[in-house]
Amino acid sequence: MAEKDTILLGGGCFWCVEAIFNGLKGILSTEPGYAGGHTSDPSYEQVCTDTTGHAEVVRVTFDPDIIGLADILRVFFTTHDPTQLNRQGNDEGTQYRSVIFGDAQQQAVAHDVKAAIEKENIWGAPLVTAIEGPVTFWKAEEKHSDYFARNPETAYCAAVVAPKVAKARKMYRDRLKNPE
Numbered sequence: 001m002a003e004k005d006t007i008l009l010g011g012g013c014f015w016c017v018e019a020i021f022n023g024l025k026g027i028l029s030t031e032p033g034y035a036g037g038h039t040s041d042p043s044y045e046q047v048c049t050d051t052t053g054h055a056e057v058v059r060v061t062f063d064p065d066i067i068g069l070a071d072i073l074r075v076f077f078t079t080h081d082p083t084q085l086n087r088q089g090n091d092e093g094t095q096y097r098s099v100i101f102g103d104a105q106q107q108a109v110a111h112d113v114k115a116a117i118e119k120e121n122i123w124g125a126p127l128v129t130a131i132e133g134p135v136t137f138w139k140a141e142e143k144h145s146d147y148f149a150r151n152p153e154t155a156y157c158a159a160v161v162a163p164k165v166a167k168a169r170k171m172y173r174d175r176l177k178n179p180e
Contacts, residue, residue, distance in 0.1 A: 003063060003064060003065060004028055004061055004062065004063055004064075005061070005062055005064050005069070006059055006060065006061045006062070007059075007060050007062075007069065007072065007100065007101070007102050007106055008035050008057045008058070008059055008060075008099075008100070008101035008102065008135070008137060009021075009057060009058050009060055009072075009076050009099075009100055010035070010036075010055035010056060010057040010058075010096075010097060010098065010099040010100075010101075011076060011079070011080035011082070011088065011098055012056070012080050012081075012087075012088025012089070012091055012096045012098070013056060013088065013091055013096065013156075013160065013161070014032035014033070014056040014057060014058050014140065014144065015032070015144070015147040015148050015156075015157070015161050016079075016080065016088075016148075016160065016161050016164045016165075017030075017032075017057075017058040017076075017080070018030045018031075018032050018058045018145075018146070018147070018148070019147075019148035019149070019161055019164070019165045020075065020079050020164060020165055020168040021058065021060050021072075021075070022146070022149070023165070023168070023169065023176050023177055023178070024067060024072075024075065024172065024175050024176065024177065025066055025067060025175055025176065025177050026062050026063045026064075026065075026066030026067030026175075027060060027061070027062050027067065027177075028061045028062055028063055029060075029061045030058050030059070030060055030061070031058065031059040031061075031137075031139055031140075031145065032056070032057070032058050032139075032140040032144045032145060032147070033056075033057055033058070033059060033137050033138050033139045033140045034047050034052075034054035034055070034056065034057065034095075034137075034138045034140060035054060035055060035057045035101055035135045035136065035137050035138065036053060036054055036055045036057075036099060036101065036132065036135050037052040037053035037054030037055075038052065038053045039052040039053070039054070040138075041138055042054055042138055043141070044140060044141055044144065047095050048093075048095065050093040050094055050095060052095075053094065054095060054138070055094065055095055055096070055097050055099050056095050056096065056140075057099070057101065057137070059137050059139075060072060067175065069106060069109045070109055070112070070113055071175070073100070073109065073110055073113040073114075074113055074117070075168065075171075075172055075175075076100070077113060077114065077117045077122075077127070077129070078117070078122060078171065079164060079167060079168045079171070080098065080164070081098075081123065082098045082114075082117070082123065082127040082128065082129040083123045083124075083125040083126065083127055083128060084098070084128070085097070085128045089160065091160075097130065098127075098128060098129040098130070099129065099130045099131075099132060100129060100130070100131045100132070101132050101133070101134060101135050102131075102132075102133070102134065103133070103134055104133075107131050107132075107133065110131045111131055114127055114129060114131065148161045148162075148165065
């Protein structure tokens with residue numbers, strides 16, 4: 001059995017984050033969900049009220065022998081806009097915040113990668129991504145799992161998710177499971 005590790009990443013809509021990471025070598029699984037809030041077992045509808053404190057996140061399970069955490073975080077920081085506070089594009093609210101939840105070692109790696117991205121000035125503005133400790137992960141309703149793969153023709157997926165996935169596939173072609 002392959003060694004595995006997990007991290008929680010929030011970069012706006014979890015449909016985008018999940019679709020990007022599903023295509024990478026070494027990613028064993030992705031699960032959309034909610035983390036960082038004060039309500040137990042929240043629903044999508046509750047989280048969308050922007051009153052539960054949760055972020056939409058993806059639990060990324062990976063084989064660190066194939067893809068390291070620093071590589072995962074570099075993909076994360078370069079495929080969503082980590083300079084926008086509590087939003088991604090037109091998606092606005094604390095549930096869309098840029099956030100990483102992990103243990104002390106993961107937080108240290110996240111701080112290093114964040115500092116490197118800021119030094120490279122990729123975004124031309126300070127990064128607002130929060131780096132926080134472990135939290136409870138609440139799995140999202142099943143309809144959100146693999147949403148983009150199952151619903152590519154919906155207006156949101158065509159207008160928002162597809163361009164982000166295309167950008168990630170172009171930027172990280174050498175890391176794709178299926179680079180065709």
